[in-house]
Every structure is written in structure tokens, then in C-alpha cells.
Amino acid sequence: MNIVVLTKPVPDPAASAERLTADLRLDRAASPTVVNGNDEYALEAALKLTEAHGGEVTLLAMAPANAPETMRKALAMGAHRGVLVTDPALEGACAVSTMRVLAAALRTLEYDLVLAGVDTSDGGAGVVAAGVAALLGIPYLSYAARIEPRDGKVAVHRLSPSGYDVLEAPMPALISGTQLLGEPRYPSLKGIMGARSKEIAVRSLVDLGLSASDAGGAVATTRVLEARVPAARGAVQVIAGPAPETAQAIVDFMADRRII
Amino acid sequence: MTDAQPAPYRLSPDQELLRDAVRTLADERIAHRAAEIDRTAEFPQDVRELLASHDVFALPFPERFGGMGEDLLTVCLAIEQISRVCATSGLILAVQELASLPIMLAGSDEQQARWLPRLASGEQLIAFALTEAEAGSDASAIRTKAVRDGDDYVISGEKRFISHGSVADLVMTFALTDAEAPRHRRLSAFVVETDRPGFRVVRTEHKMGIRGSPTAELAFDGVRVPAGNLVGAEGDGFEIAMRTFERSRPGIAAQAVGIAQGALEVAARYASERRQFGRSIGEFQMVAAMLADMDARTEAARQLLYKACVEIEAGAPDAARWASLAKLVAGDAAMAVTTDAVQVLGGYGYIEDFPVERMMRDAKITQLYEGTQQIQRLVVARALLGRDG
Numbered sequence: 253m254n255i256v257v258l259t260k261p262v263p264d265p266a267a268s269a270e271r272l273t274a275d276l277r278l279d280r281a282a283s284p285t286v287v288n289g290n291d292e293y294a295l296e297a298a299l300k301l302t303e304a305h306g307g308e309v310t311l312l313a314m315a316p317a318n319a320p321e322t323m324r325k326a327l328a329m330g331a332h333r334g335v336l337v338t339d340p341a342l343e344g345a346c347a348v349s350t351m352r353v354l355a356a357a358l359r360t361l362e363y364d365l366v367l368a369g370v371d372t373s374d375g376g377a378g379v380v381a382a383g384v385a386a387l388l389g390i391p392y393l394s395y396a397a398r399i400e401p402r403d404g405k406v407a408v409h410r411l412s413p414s415g416y417d418v419l420e421a422p423m424p425a426l427i428s429g430t431q432l433l434g435e436p437r438y439p440s441l442k443g444i445m446g447a448r449s450k451e452i453a454v455r456s457l458v459d460l461g462l463s464a465s466d467a468g469g470a471v472a473t474t475r476v477l478e479a480r481v482p483a484a485r486g487a488v489q490v491i492a493g494p495a496p497e498t499a500q501a502i503v504d505f506m507a508d509r510r511i512i
Numbered sequence: 513m514t515d516a517q518p519a520p521y522r523l524s525p526d527q528e529l530l531r532d533a534v535r536t537l538a539d540e541r542i543a544h545r546a547a548e549i550d551r552t553a554e555f556p557q558d559v560r561e562l563l564a565s566h567d568v569f570a571l572p573f574p575e576r577f578g579g580m581g582e583d584l585l586t587v588c589l590a591i592e593q594i595s596r597v598c599a600t601s602g603l604i605l606a607v608q609e610l611a612s613l614p615i616m617l618a619g620s621d622e623q624q625a626r627w628l629p630r631l632a633s634g635e636q637l638i639a640f641a642l643t644e645a646e647a648g649s650d651a652s653a654i655r656t657k658a659v660r661d662g663d664d665y666v667i668s669g670e671k672r673f674i675s676h677g678s679v680a681d682l683v684m685t686f687a688l689t690d691a692e693a694p695r696h697r698r699l700s701a702f703v704v705e706t707d708r709p710g711f712r713v714v715r716t717e718h719k720m721g722i723r724g725s726p727t728a729e730l731a732f733d734g735v736r737v738p739a740g741n742l743v744g745a746e747g748d749g750f751e752i753a754m755r756t757f758e759r760s761r762p763g764i765a766a767q768a769v770g771i772a773q774g775a776l777e778v779a780a781r782y783a784s785e786r787r788q789f790g791r792s793i794g795e796f797q798m799v800a801a802m803l804a805d806m807d808a809r810t811e812a813a814r815q816l817l818y819k820a821c822v823e824i825e826a827g828a829p830d831a832a833r834w835a836s837l838a839k840l841v842a843g844d845a846a847m848a849v850t851t852d853a854v855q856v857l858g859g860y861g862y863i864e865d866f867p868v869e870r871m872m873r874d875a876k877i878t879q880l881y882e883g884t885q886q887i888q889r890l891v892v893a894r895a896l897l898g899r900d901g
Binding site: 439440443444445 | 526529533534536537540541565566567568570571580
């Protein structure tokens with residue numbers, strides 16, 4: 253079973269505040285980047301699936317040219333290779349452009365499954381995975397908490413208020429996964445050293461048969477109008493004590509404010 | 513002499529990569545266990561498994577036996593980073609390296625193939641048994657005997673203060689094979705599997721620091737091992753032990769530097785957060801100066817250690833001196849810096865709620881084992897005065 257995992261380099265949430273450029277785009281050069289947290293959970297699921305059923309894991313990202321440094325960490329976890337689509341024309345790309353580019357890249361790859369995190373910690377739109385599946389015309393299974401291959405098909409568990417739903421689709425399919433898929437592993441030291449020699453293929457828009465009129469900043473469908481620092485958080489109230497009393501105090505607190 | 517470029521005076525990108533990976537592992541997976549390991553004084557099997565599954569044990573072992581073949585400096589970087597959060601856990605790698613060194617330095621191909629793969633994977637642990645109740649600094653005074661009997665040796669005696677002695681699968685055991693030989697030709701080195709009849713853990717010590725690292729008293733009641741377990745030739749034991757120390761003392765220096773760095777970080781954070789007289793205590797010059805001195809001592813010890821590693825790896829003729837210098841300076845730095853860290857935290861430094869009192873207790877051992885600080889000075893002075901032994 254060959255799996256492609258969409259792994260987006262995003263600004264490190266643990267680093268200092270991200271910076272914006274004059275036209276309110278994320279200044280990706282000024283921010284240290286990491287693999288999007290949710291994508292790491294999808295990667296972990298992909299690694300477990302290929303360990304159990306054979307096959308290889310390929311990382312796919314659309315990102316600036318320095319992305320290989322970030323992708324190495326995901327390769328160190330055990331992915332076999334990476335594909336990076338990078339092109340100056342993609343600066344300022346919107347979600348629709350991203351879908352087109354990733355779909356075009358996937359058409360050049362062989363896969364049974366495509367996995368992605370439910371959303372990214374930078375853009376946060378949460379629509380790219382669904383859009384890619386639509387462009388490719390393959391089934392889209394969202395919010396997976398568990399993934400099981402079944403005789404050429406794939407089933408996922410999706411949490412629901414009353415338990416979970418089981419969705420099934422023929423492969424190839426695209427699945428967006430939640431953190432319930434399981435904690436991403438830490439790379440082993442051998443994995444880290446081995447990742448340095450793994451291939452990261454770099455593709456431009458032209459390589460994928462696209463041009464700046466198909467995807468990128470020039471044809472962006474969205475634009476950021478304004479960005480503000482969130483208001484400072486109010487005073488923090490710490491409730492300490494035995495569990496039953498503190499639980500009651502928390503419930504009362506939320507009930508007073510009509511949160512519950 | 514070729515026109516090769518001199519090595520740059522910094523860590524290589526690979527060394528930085530491995531150091532940072534071990535630091536992340538230590539911060540996120542080991543640090544939260546340190547207080548409990550100290551309190552319960554139980555050997556942290558979970559940490560041992562973590563180090564095994566992430567190839568940390570593999571670092572010092574040759575690649576052909578499943579290791580990573582990394583140099584001494586890289587191994588020390590790993591010990592330092594783990595010890596920064598938990599000295600007991602840092603010692604797990606240090607002891608594994610220490611006790612495997614005789615096999616790597618003097619073992620036959622067959623012996624290396626027999627033992628090293630499972631030591632490199634962390635599947636087996638190995639302890640180093642030289643010290644006895646009456647043979648501490650004076651290793652040549654060992655009384656544990658190994659007597660040849662057909663194809664076997666029969667080992668009898670007792671060993672004391674053996675790190676990991678009660679959890680190891682193998683014990684690198686130094687025993688007397690010829691009491692009449694010159695002083696440095698009396699000992700031989702044997703690998704003893706701990707499931708052999710006659711091997712017994714008498715007890716483990718209750719210690720001031722590194723409390724999760726079991727320090728055992730071992731009894732050998734006529735333990736029979738095949739002659740194939742003799743490492744090196746008969747009489748080579750003392751020399752093997754001394755060559756081992758050239759590469760293992762830096763490991764303890766790395767543990768000491770790690771402990772000092774950990775205490776420094778806690779003290780600096782505390783000094784910037786703790787407010788008295790309307791300002792953070794770090795703004796008071798007396799506290800700020802302590803922090804600066806702690807940093808200077810730690811960094812000085814670290815740089816001496818790194819330099820020592822590079823010299824020893826390059827085969828410097830005064831390798832023993834470098835190893836002793838590094839261990840001497842690092843052990844004293846760890847003791848001084850952790851003591852000052854407790855001072856910076858005041859009353860809070862003296863209670864279990866903060867880690868610096870544990871670090872201060874842990875630091876003390878680095879002035880004692882792998883040769884006391886007095887023995888390190890002896891080694892250095894002998895090198896200066898041109899005397900050996």
C-alpha cells in the first residue's frame with residue numbers, strides 16, 4: 253500500500269510570534285518552520301499502515317524553496333521520500349491554487365491513499381484536502397480517528413456524539429485525519445541520520461504542466477484585508493482543591509456565563 | 513602531512529543534529545520522570561527502553577554490529593543532554609559505553625560479534641566490575657580471583673559499588689590471574705553472564721544521588737566461565753582498564769557538564785521570575801554575578817571536555833591526561849554550579865519541589881567515581897612529571 257501524506261511546513265508555533273509582510277502575508281523566510289502538527293499525526297498513521305501492510309510513504313508539500321530542511325524531520329520519522337513543489341509564482345497562493353497544485357502533483361505519483369491533517373496551524377482553512385479529492389475525483393473521508401484497509405477498500409472511524417461512524421470507500425481515496433490517529437513518533441537517531449540521504453524531488457509549476465495563470469499569487473481568490481494581535485487575555489482564575497469541589501466550581505463558572 | 517583542512521573549531525552539522533535530537537528526547541520524554549526516579553530510587557526501565565528504541569545506545573558501537581559508529585565527542589554530547597534533565601538516565605548510556613569498551617578495545621572479532629549487537633541495541637545491559645571493598649583507587653589491589661580449570665576459568669570474590677550491577681545481563685569483571693606477576697600484569701578481564709551459577713547480587717546501596725542507578729555489591733561464588741570469555745590475554749586486565757578510562761572518564765565529565773547546565777538553566781529561569789523588593793532577583797548584582805560565574809564554569813568545563821574528546825579520538829599520546837583534566841574540571845564545576853543554583857533559589861532550592869537539590873546531590877558522585885578527583889590529579893601530575901604508573 254503506497255501512501256502520500258500532505259505535509260505542510262508551517263511557522264513553528266513554539267517560536268516567537270509569526271511575522272507578516274507589508275501585504276499581510278506570512279513572512280515565511282522570517283519564521284522557523286516545522287511540519288504542521290496535524291500532518292504529523294497523519295504521517296504516523298501512514299507509517300503504521302505501511303509497516304503492517306507493506307508499501308512506501310511519500311511526503312508531498314507545496315512550500316518555499318527552503319522546505320527540504322523541514323521535510324527532513326518527517327523523513328526521519330520513516331517516510332521514504334519527499335516531493336516538494338516550489339515556484340516563485342506560488343508566493344501568495346490561495347487555498348484554491350494549493351488544491352490545484354497538489355492535485356497536479358498527485359497525478360504524477362502512484363498511491364493507494366492520500367492522508368492529510370484536518371487543517372494547518374497557519375492558514376487554518378481546512379478545505380485543501382477536500383478540494384484536492386474533488387479535483388482528482390476520488391473519495392474523501394474526513395475526520396478519521398482510525399484507518400483500516402479492507403480488501404481493496406478503506407474504512408475509517410469518525411467520532412460522533414453517540415460513538416463513531418464507520419465510513420468505507422474504494423481506494424485510491426483521500427483521508428483527513430484527527431489527532432485521535434495516535435501520537436506521532438519521535439525520530440530515532442538512525443532515522444535522523446538516514447533522512448539526510450533520502451530523496452526530495454523538487455518540482456516547479458511547469459514540471460506539473462501548470463502556469464502562473466492556473467495557480468499562484470497572480471490568480472489568488474482570497475486576500476487578507478486586515479490582521480490584528482488578539483486582545484490580551486483577562487485575569488486567570490485558578491480553581492484548586494479536591495476533584496468533586498473543583499469540578500462543581502468549573503461547572504458553576506461556565507453556567508454563570510451561559511457557556512454550558 | 514597532507515594539505516587536509518584542519519577540523520573547524522565547532523561541532524559538525526551531524527553532531528549538532530544528534531545533540532539536538534537527544535535534547536528533544538530528554539526534554540520531552542525523560543525530564544518529567546527525573547524527580548520520581550530520584551524519589552523511588554528505582555532503575556528507570558522505561559528510560560532504558562526509550563534510549564534503546566531511539567538508537568541512543570547505538571551511538572558508540574561500530575556500525576557492523578548495529579551501532580552508529582559515532583565518535584567519543586558525539587557520545588558525550590548525548591550523555592550531557594540526558595544528564596541535563598536526569599543524571600541517573602544519563603548514566604545509563606555512560607555505563608553501557610564504559611563496560612563495553614574493553615570488548616571494543618581488546619575483544620576478538622568473535623567476542624565482538626557475540627556481545628556487541630545486543631549491547632548496541634540496548635537489548636542487554638553490561639556493568640563494569642573493577643572496584644572492590646579494599647580496592648578502590650588502587651585497582652591493582654584486587655582480590656577477586658580467576659583460576660584456570662580446563663577450558664574454563666573459575667571466578668571467586670566480591671565486587672562493590674558496581675553501577676547497574678543488579679540490572680545488567682553481562683558484567684565486565686576484572687580478576688586476579690597471577691598474584692606473582694608485576695603489579696600491572698596481575699589482572700585479567702572477563703565477561704560474566706549474570707545468569708551463571710554462583711553469580712549473586714548481595715545488595716544495592718542507598719545513595720545520596722543518582723538514586724535510580726542501582727549500585728550493587730556482587731558475589732562470585734566459584735562462577736565458571738569458558739576461556740572464550742577472557743577479553744584480551746591473561747594479564748592484560750589492568751592495561752585494558754586504564755585504556756577504558758581514557759574513553760570513559762569523558763563520559764562522566766559529560767554527565768557532570770549536563771548536571772551543571774541543567775542547574776544553571778533552572779537558576780537563571782528562577783532568577784528572572786522570582787520577585788523580591790519589587791524586582792526580579794536576577795536584577796540584583798549579587799545574584800547576576802553568581803549566574804554569570806555558573807555559566808563561565810559550565811562552559812569552561814564543556815569546552816575542555818570537547819577538546820579532550822577530540823584529542824583522545826585523534827590518538828593523542830597524553831590521552832589519559834586529557835581524560836583526567838576533563839573529568840576533574842567538570843566534576844568540580846558540577847558541584848560548584850549546583851551548590852550555587854541551590855543558593856540562587858534560596859529556601860526553594862533546598863526542597864524537593866525544585867530540581868536543584870537533586871542536581872546538587874547527583875553532582876557529588878561525579879567527583880568520586882571513575883577515579884576520584886584526587887586520582888585525576890595524580891594522573892595529570894604524573895603526565896607532567898614524566899612518570900608512569
